[in-house]
Amino acid sequence: MDNFFRDTLMAELDKLRSRTLATVNGFSRSQLLWSPPGPVANPMGFIFWHMGRREDMHLRNRIQDKEQLWSAEGWNRRLGLDPEETGFGFTPEQVTAFPLPRLEDLIAYYNRVRDSTLGYLRGSSDPALQGPMPRTPETSIGVYLLARVTHEHEHWGQIDYLKSILP
Numbered sequence: 001m002d003n004f005f006r007d008t009l010m011a012e013l014d015k016l017r018s019r020t021l022a023t024v025n026g027f028s029r030s031q032l033l034w035s036p037p038g039p040v041a042n043p044m045g046f047i048f049w050h051m052g053r054r055e056d057m058h059l060r061n062r063i064q065d066k067e068q069l070w071s072a073e074g075w076n077r078r079l080g081l082d083p084e085e086t087g088f089g090f091t092p093e094q095v096t097a098f099p100l101p102r103l104e105d106l107i108a109y110y111n112r113v114r115d116s117t118l119g120y121l122r123g124s125s126d127p128a129l130q131g132p133m134p135r136t137p138e139t140s141i142g143v144y145l146l147a148r149v150t151h152e153h154e155h156w157g158q159i160d161y162l163k164s165i166l167p
Contacts, residue, residue, distance in 0.1 A: 005126045005142055010118055012149050017114050020156050023163060024048050027103055031166060040092040044159045045100045050087030051155050052110040057086050058148055059117050063141055065134060069116060075109050121145075 024032075024044065032045030042050075053070060060068045070076050076083040079101040090098070100106075129142035136144070 003126050006121055006124055006129055009145055009149065010121050013114065013118060016149065016152050016156060020048070020051070020110070020152070020159070021107065023156065023160050024103065024107070029100070032100060032103060034162070034166060036162070036165060040095070041162070042095055044162050045103070045106065046087060046095055046098055047155050047159050048110065049100070049106055051152055052106070052113045053086040054088065054151065055117060055148060056113045058144070059120060062134065063144070064120060069112055073112070079105055079109070
């Protein structure tokens, strides 16, 4: 029970990875780019890219004060995308113009980020996770990580819903 919270976070992140990859696996490019008619909705491929980017930015930069894998390992160059963008706050025009990488590359980046996150957690303990967030000391690292899990659940749900209404 010494690291119950950490172990629970790790188990949930593993489960989310399995669910997310099972949901996006096998999508064609046109499916990844599809969004329903009507008010602007982000396409599944964009949402999936954003999930990995935000986790990378939050875990590496905000919590660990390290360079994001996106730039440190050259993922941005490999995928031909902006080194700073995460998809947060994009306008509908930016989403529409987004040059979506191949699904295989998105999956590889997502897995690399998740492996890094789990590696960080393996080296942490519940007391360390109760410590304050760098630059946001009113929030603990654990609460912040729990919010990241919620963020991924929400986006996985969006992708799963969009998948269910694909024409």
